[in-house]
Amino acid sequence: MAKLLFRLNGVTLDEMEEVRTALEDAGYAFYETDEGRFGFGVAGFWLYNEEDYPDARILLDQLQAERSERMQQVPPRRFSELLAEKPMAVITMLIGVMIVLAFSVWPFLTAFE
Numbered sequence: 001m002a003k004l005l006f007r008l009n010g011v012t013l014d015e016m017e018e019v020r021t022a023l024e025d026a027g028y029a030f031y032e033t034d035e036g037r038f039g040f041g042v043a044g045f046w047l048y049n050e051e052d053y054p055d056a057r058i059l060l061d062q063l064q065a066e067r068s069e070r071m072q073q074v075p076p077r078r079f080s081e082l083l084a085e086k087p088m089a090v091i092t093m094l095i096g097v098m099i100v101l102a103f104s105v106w107p108f109l110t111a112f113e
Contacts, residue, residue, distance in 0.1 A: 003050045005030065006060060008043040015067065019045060022063050028056050 006019055023030050029048040035041045047053055083090045 001050060002031075002046045002048055003053045004042065004044050005047050005053065005056055006045040008032075008045070009035075018067065019060065019063065022059060023056065026056070026059055028052050030056075 005023075008016060011019075020032070023045065029052070030045050031048070032045055033041060033043060035043040047056055
């Protein structure tokens with residue numbers, strides 16, 4: 001019977017690829033599922049053989065620890081860097097936030113007129 005090894009909820013594409021590559025390199029028989037059209041399924045990597053789970057779990061824990069160390073070495077991006085990298089996306093998002101904020105506050109500002 002198959003056993004869930006790794007859930008893919010909230011996982012970035014590079015992390016997903018890293019886990020997939022590590023499992024393939026280690027020779028584990030696994031398959032991947034997605035959450036389905038309506039989001040009710042379980043997205044994850046599943047092992048075909050339950051007997052492989054303890055060893056695969058150790059491999060995955062080591063991989064996660066290494067990834068955590070690497071991610072802690074990367075400094076957080078600043079707003080100015082994000083603005084320089086993707087100016088249209090940042091400007092569009094700021095305009096969207098201002099529109100939502102305006103529609104949220106508008107009833108309170110016009111209620112006492």
